[in-house]
Amino acid sequence: MTTRYTQDHEYVRLDGTTGTVGISNYAQEQLGDIVFVELPAVGAEFKKGDEIAVVESVKAASEIYAPVSGKVVAVNERLADEPGLVNADAAGDGWLVKFELSDAGELDGLMDEAAYTDFAV
Template sequence: MSELRYTKDHEYIRIEGAEAVVGISEHAQQQLGDVVFAEAPAIGKILKAGDPAAVVESVKAASDVFAPASGEVIAVNSEVEATPGIINEDALGRGWLYRIKLSDAGEVAKLMDEAAYADYLKTLD
C-alpha cells in the first residue's frame, strides 16, 4: 500500500516499498498557478533530505522542489518535463517529478501524514 507524506515546503513523497515518488502537493500547484516549466534531477543523483532537487516554474514564480527524503534518483517523469501543465491537472498522480531509491526510510516517518498536512495548511494565511 502506498503512503503519502508531506513537507512544510509542500513536497509530497509516496512510498512504494524501498522506492518513493516525489512531487509537489495539490496546494503548491494551486499557489503557483499555471506551471510552464519543470526540471527534475538527473538520474543517478544522490540527494539528501532538504537538498534542492528540482525546479518548477509557473507564470507567477519559480520554485525549488526540495528532497523530502534521502536517496538516489532512479527515474524522472519525462512526460511532465515535456508537458508541465500535467502538474496542474494531476499533481498527486501523473504530475510526479522523480522517483528515488530511499537510503533512510526512517526519514519519511518524520514527515506529515495527510491529516497533519491538512491541519498545517489551515495555519497558513
C-alpha cells in the same frame, strides 16, 4: 501505499523502498499555471532537504527539495513537453522524481495526510 508531506508542500509516496516525489495539490494551486519543470538526472543522489528540481509558473520559480535522502531512479519525462500535468494531476501523472530511499526512518519526521491538510489550510 503511504504518503507523507513536508512543510514545503512536497509529498513522497512510498511503495516498498521507492518513493515517488512531487508537489502537493495545494502547492500547484498557489503556483498557478506551471510552464517549465527542471528535473535532476537519473542516478543523482540527494540528502534530505537538498534542492532536487525547479518548477516555474507564470507567477514564480520554486525550488523543490528532497523530502528524504536517496538516489533518483526515474524522472517524469512527460513534464518536459507537458509541464501542466503538475497542475492537472499533482499527485498522479504530475509526479516529479522517483527515489530509492537510503533512510526510511526520515519518513518519521514528515506529516501524514491529516496533519498536512490541517497545516495547508
